[in-house]
Amino acid sequence: MELSISELRVCLQGTEILHGVDLDVADGEFVALLGQSGCGKSTLIQSVAGLLDIRSGEIRADGRSLAGVPPERRGTVIVFQNLRLFPHMTVFDNIAFSMALKKRPKAETAQVVERLLEDVQLPGYGRRRIRELSGGQMQRVALARALAAEPRLLLLDEPFSGLNEGLRDEMGRLVKKLHREKGLTTVLITHDRQEALRLADRVALMQDGRILQCGTPEEIFWRPASRAVAAYFGKINCLPGRAAGGAFSCALGTWPCPLEDGAWTAAVRPFDVRAVPGGGYTVTGIDFLGETAELTLAGPAGAVTCSVTAGALADMGLSVGSRTGLEADPGRAVYFKEEGTA
Ligand SMILES: Nc1ncnc2c1ncn2[C@@H]1O[C@H](COP(=O)(O)OP(=O)(O)OP(=O)(O)O)[C@@H](O)[C@H]1O
Ligand SMILES: [Mg+2]
Incomplete structure (x- = not known):
């Protein structure tokens, strides 16, 4: 029917x-x-x-x-x-x-x-x-x-x-x-x-x-x-930022993106955020979930959640209090326009 x-x-x-x-x-x-x-x-x-x-x-x-x-x-x-x-x-x-x-x-x-x-x-x-x-x-x-x-x-x-x-x-x-x-x-x-x-x-x-x-x-x-x-449909990291001249900038970096100029928020899933060598972020919590683990980090982008496989967590050698850099996978971000701030 x-x-x-x-x-x-x-x-x-x-x-x-x-x-x-x-x-x-x-x-x-x-x-x-x-x-x-x-x-x-x-x-x-x-x-x-x-x-x-x-x-x-x-x-x-x-x-x-x-x-x-x-x-x-x-x-x-x-x-x-x-x-x-x-x-x-x-x-x-x-x-x-x-x-x-x-x-x-x-x-x-x-x-x-x-x-x-x-x-x-x-x-x-x-x-x-x-x-x-x-x-x-x-x-x-x-x-x-x-x-x-x-x-x-x-x-x-x-x-x-x-x-x-x-x-x-x-x-x-x-x-x-x-x-x-x-x-x-x-x-x-x-x-x-x-x-x-x-x-x-x-x-x-x-x-x-x-x-x-x-x-x-x-x-x-x-x-x-x-x-x-x-x-x-699951945790997201909301990263406030701005689009200008075909690029989007937020606390996790600047990347090319065909958005209209103005204020936007990028939503990035925890699996699309990566810990990279560097500083800027402090690990404030680690939830071990079995196959995966969820890290909470604090830094310039505010509180960010990052998901990793349990194996990757062991390889990274991170623990609560560790310093690390963070990167987002721009290809997976979704953007929402911030009303009235364009
Ligand atoms: N017979 C009724 N008289 C008055 N209000 C009702 C009646 N049945 C349901 N409601 C109200 O209507 C709203 C929607 O109810 P409904 O049962 O459709 O929700 P639902 O999405 O199926 O929720 P759930 O996931 O808990 O089953 C609720 O606020 C509920 O309190
Ligand atoms: Mg129901």
Whole structure:
């Protein structure tokens, strides 16, 4: 299903929660929706599913407005974080629920449920009761139940957030595999940035009821539209500076850069800052993280964070209090205009 949301405003109990959301999802696309708690992610997908009234704006499916279309006729299905399985029923009856509502023939239902159980890697689990399952197994049943409704748009509201890292990974891969095999248009809400970057064709970042940016994982990471987007995807060093005559200057140096003359801030990721021989900076902290280490340094550019591999840290021989020089990799910097200071 091709989904097109424009200028969507939604109020809950008199407060506007979505302030004009625009989002397009292509047929068969996988979009991950990220953003701080309370920014409106669940509100957005519940509006798409027809569970909330919209104040203004439009939601279209394959070019047709969904205004007035009841939830069960939208071709959408949500898997909620708390799953909402029927605990007293068997796995089979949970998955078969939507088919029973549609009065599909029993033999056909049985075949579909068997196939879905195989798809979610739970063959032979039909007779189990929900309370006899592990958390990860319940999540797979919830997924199978959603798929049994033959949605054209699958909406996943953090369904894996209660799982440990290994199972989360496995569920993510499973969803991606099912998405590919079935060509199912999918929107996944997650708090896990890496999960979003790994699984999605495009990632949308929300803040305060708006979408800040939507782009491919590479676009949103390497070409963030604002400082807020850049900061969401990991630490950044913000280096205030000036552009003049095709060069940018800041406390970490001057390099050629085709910017309009004026005040700019360069955002540089910690992995794109290097310790080099020289002075100027003092190591104020070292966080050893296993494969990598994060150094904080103080000097003319203020506090700067620099990431290195653990091996490189050992080779550098730096410790807290050491003096060093610093260089930024200009090719990886992103620039944000400083308002009103041009
Ligand atoms: N039924 C409701 N009535 C009034 N306000 C609500 C209701 N449900 C949610 N809200 C408010 O709407 C805002 C957006 O909530 P929403 O659940 O969409 O956020 P979210 O991005 O999904 O957050 P989380 O990541 O914590 O799930 C929040 O400020 C929340 O307090
Ligand atoms: Mg939510």
